[in-house]
Amino acid sequence: MELRYSESITLDCPHCKSKCQYVRLSGHHFCKSDSKHHTPYGCSNCKGKIIVFFTDSIFPKGTPNILSGYSPTVATWNPKTSLKLITDPDIRSDFVEAIECFKYGLYNATMVMTRRAIHREMI
Numbered sequence: 834m835e836l837r838y839s840e841s842i843t844l845d846c847p848h849c850k851s852k853c854q855y856v857r858l859s860g861h862h863f864c865k866s867d868s869k870h871h872t873p874y875g876c877s878n879c880k881g882k883i884i885v886f887f888t889d890s891i892f893p894k895g896t897p898n899i900l901s902g903y904s905p906t907v908a909t910w911n912p913k914t915s916l917k918l919i920t921d922p923d924i925r926s927d928f929v930e931a932i933e934c935f936k937y938g939l940y941n942a943t944m945v946m947t948r949r950a951i952h953r954e955m956i
Contacts, residue, residue: 842874848881855883924953 846853855874870887919925931946
């Protein structure tokens with residue numbers, strides 16, 4: 834049985850290590866370098882994001898593409914310092930939000946929240 838393109842699919846989540854329902858986040862994008870369609874999906878359990886790769890179908894035009902693989906979009910990351918060392922709850926909250934932003938590849942938001950945490954600490 835082959836898995837075809839769909840609005841939602843069930844896969845083993847590389848983030849939370851369970852079989853989960855994934856929902857398509859946006860449209861697909863064709864990549865010329867690997868001749869595959871790349872489509873972002875989000876895990877309904879942990880909200881982790883993956884990129885799913887579909888190959889062009891050999892069937893008549895209009896037939897769904899066939900799944901050829903998937904991978905996480907970003908790796909998990911944890912702070913190298915203990916959050917307990919940050920005594921101010923507002924600063925700790927900003928730092929935790931920066932870490933979460935980084936985990937999901939939201940790098941501009943990561944920089945904003947990190948700057949805010951540092952700024953609050955300096956005051």
